[in-house]
Amino acid sequence: MTPQQVLDVIGRHELWLQRQQGGSRANLSGLNLSGFQLNQLNLQSARLSGANLSRSIMTGTDLSYSDMFCANLDSADLRDATLMRSDMRGARVRGANFTGADLTEADLRGGALVAAIASGPATLIRSDLSHSAMDEATLRSANLSGADLSNSTMVGANLENALLCGALLSGVNLAGARLKGADLSGANLSDASLEGAELAGANLSGCILGNTRLQRADLMGANLEALDLGKADLTGAKLSRSEKSLSRPVREILRDHQVWISENGRRGTRAQLVKADLSFVDFNDINLSGAEMDRAILRGARLVKSQFVMTDLAGADLREADLAQAVMDGVNLVDADLSGARLSEAMLGAVDIKGPDGKKTGRKWPANLAGAKLVNADLTGADLRHANLTNADLTGAKLGGAKLEGANLHQARVDQSQLAQADK
């Protein structure tokens, strides 16, 4: 087909869209339109399946509802184009420019190539959008399941409720992207940047993480099941895991412990959560008094008003945990890392030791924070009376109004200006 014939087809298509006489729907399927200038056209509902549109220029063109099944759009310029509800399954779109484009509800799923003769395994055909520019593009509710978006730039893109199950997102730049309610289950996010991205309510279960940058990302209410958060940088991220995201054995241990507490040890079992990964859990108001939790990972956990009386948390990772108003009398926090933790108005005092008759013996069991790292921790108004803080690192810790009466600060790293703010 000559360029003039293509223009005639497009002309008749525009008449068809306007329901005028002589119009007909454009069928450019399978044609080689590589490098064609097709910008600012109305190609709504056009048939372009299998067409070679590589290096074509389609800036501002309306391709909504178009059929671009398995089309080749490599290095195409689609800036500000409208591709709403377009069928782009199995399309090859490497190095294309979608900056500001609207791909709302576009279908970019992959497919399977199955040999009818042999009974071998199917070959996966992914929609290939790797190395594409999609900054500020709208991909709301788009289906990108299994798509290859590796090394693409999607800064500030809107992917709310998009389906990205099993997508290849390695090396993608999703900084500031909106991914609320998106399904990223099983996606590969290694070397991806999601700094400041909105991921509230997103499904990240089973995602592959590795050198993933999630700084300042909002992950509140996100499904983080089977996710190795240790492989991501979560500095400043908003994050919480519900109890549901924990493994069944851990959930059972927690349930049994609550029974053990409420039944005063007659029934239930004391929790053994040594080295357990409870990072970013939302456990506000939980009672884990007496639990064995040494070396447990509670990084970023929300533990406001929780109870840890006589709990063994030696060597635990409590970095950036929120323990405001927690009751932690007699707790063992030897060598625990509480850097950046919020312990404002927490109770870290001593427990009265009672005799077999249940009466107080007059002796006290103090909270033990020997060697604990409390760098930049917020201990405003915390009760640390009689606590053992020998060798503790309190560099940059806020101690305004903290009660330190009888506390042992031998060889603790704390300067006088900090202590001056404390309530002695």
Next chain:
Amino acid sequence: MAKGIDKRKIESKRKRRQMLDPSRRALAQAKTGEPTRLERETMLETLGGQLARIDMRVAQDVDNVRHTRRGALPLGFLMYPLKGPKGEELTDVAIGGLGLSSDDIEASEHFKTLNATCGRLNLKLRLDHRYLADHPELTRSLFVVIDGWT
């Protein structure tokens, strides 16, 4: 002289074998020029066999790729490449060279049966020419495409 007789015998035997084998016969005739009715029938027969095999497996294949199972990657379509009598990738040029078109394949009994099966399974079926290789101009192959699930 003896060698000359042997060569003639071998050649004669080879031609006889070709005439007995329909696919070989079709290929031999294709080399000579105009396609024959037999060649077209051979091709349709070959394609019919493949369509029948797709008909047998399509329900299971679709079940494997749609998002019905936990952990399965949800895919949007199935593509079955069609092959020629020698198992070669079937191009639109090869089909056209035999005086056949997609319409002829779609009018075949096997295609109609497959279409009915897809209809029962709420699936869509179509024949499609697709570029899949890096140099699309060289490989425009014929595929059966099945989709229609969300």
